[in-house]
Amino acid sequence: MYDNEMKLEFLSKSSNEAFARITVAAFASQLDPTIEELADIKTAVSEAVTNSIIHGYENMEGIIKIKGRIIKNTVELEISDTGKGIENVELARKPLYTTKANLERSGMGFTIMESFMDEVEIDSVFGLGTKVIMRKKIKKHIEDLNEILSVGGVC
Amino acid sequence: MNINYEKKDKLLIVEITEEIDHHVVEKIRRKVDDGITRYMPRKTIFDFSRVSFMDSAGIGMIIGRYKMMKLIGGSLEIVNISSTVKRILEMSGINKIIPLEGKREVV
Ligand SMILES: Nc1ncnc2c1ncn2[C@@H]1O[C@H](COP(=O)(O)OP(=O)(O)OP(=O)(O)O)[C@@H](O)[C@H]1O
Numbered sequence: 646m647y648d649n650e651m652k653l654e655f656l657s658k659s660s661n662e663a664f665a666r667i668t669v670a671a672f673a674s675q676l677d678p679t680i681e682e683l684a685d686i687k688t689a690v691s692e693a694v695t696n697s698i699i700h701g702y703e704n705m706e707g708i709i710k711i712k713g714r715i716i717k718n719t720v721e722l723e724i725s726d727t728g729k730g731i732e733n734v735e736l737a738r739k740p741l742y743t744t745k746a747n748l749e750r751s752g753m754g755f756t757i758m759e760s761f762m763d764e765v766e767i768d769s770v771f772g773l774g775t776k777v778i779m780r781k782k783i784k785k786h787i788e789d790l791n792e793i794l795s796v797g798g799v800c
Numbered sequence: 801m802n803i804n805y806e807k808k809d810k811l812l813i814v815e816i817t818e819e820i821d822h823h824v825v826e827k828i829r830r831k832v833d834d835g836i837t838r839y840m841p842r843k844t845i846f847d848f849s850r851v852s853f854m855d856s857a858g859i860g861m862i863i864g865r866y867k868m869m870k871l872i873g874g875s876l877e878i879v880n881i882s883s884t885v886k887r888i889l890e891m892s893g894i895n896k897i898i899p900l901e902g903k904r905e906v907v
């Protein structure tokens with residue numbers, strides 16, 4: 646199978662949210678994901694990058710890094726900032742938990758990442774920064790198709 | 801995005817034409833709130849037929865407008881939602897307070 650790696654670095658400007666998710670989606674498309682799988686990845690990236698901008702750097706300028714890896718048929722993404730970090734990661738993961746309700750945030754970011762990706766690890770040191778590692782396995786459509794064909798080919 | 805007020809039925813129709821994320825949500829919020837305070841509509845309808853992407857920023861934006869409509873005694877509806885966007889809205893529980901099933905002809 647295919648093994649590949651990429652790195653991306655950009656300023657924490659909100660206009661880069663679309664850039665980040667589209668770039669990662671282009672990278673992930675090597676695995677031939679479905680439209681839905683691609684939408685899942687785009688959404689998860691958008692959540693993590695937005696969190697770095699709003700919470701990590703609190704709208705000040707900083708650098709956001711994304712490392713993307715393809716290991717067999719899994720996409721692995723590492724999205725990191727050197728912003729203020731998360732005080733209580735366990736609490737931050739909870740649905741509806743937000744420290745910025747005044748900005749009309751809903752506290753659903755991590756919940757969305759967790760349900761759209763297979764694995765989400767949060768590595769954060771308060772005062773130093775946050776790294777979110779996410780993995781998603783892309784199903785092998787071609788083999789699926791072959792299976793269907795071989796099963797259905799008895800008539 | 802396009803905003804239209806239908807005076808006869810007191811409807812504020814908001815057609816969103818871009819991907820909804822944190823970057824664009826501020827502009828949407830400002831324009832819709834402008835429309836709501838200016839026209840005091842009976843109902844605000846978000847037309848999502850051209851929304852191909854939305855993240856959690858959209859959830860906060862919708863809940864905020866819902867609260868605003870409630871404050872003036874009106875309601876909010878979202879029509880023509882794609883399945884991807886719907887999944888996110890259902891995850892947030894919004895579907896319990898805001899009708900999502902509606903379809904509506906885009907004029
Ligand atoms: N990169 C980060 N740096 C610092 N704090 C973070 C970071 N990411 C998340 N957090 C903290 O975790 C909380 C929960 O994040 P989550 O994305 O689930 O919700 P939210 O961003 O507050 O709201 P939403 O994503 O729904 O708009 C945030 O309110 C914030 O306090």
Ligand SMILES: [Mg+2]
Pocket residue numbers: 692695696753754755856
């Ligand atoms: Mg968030």
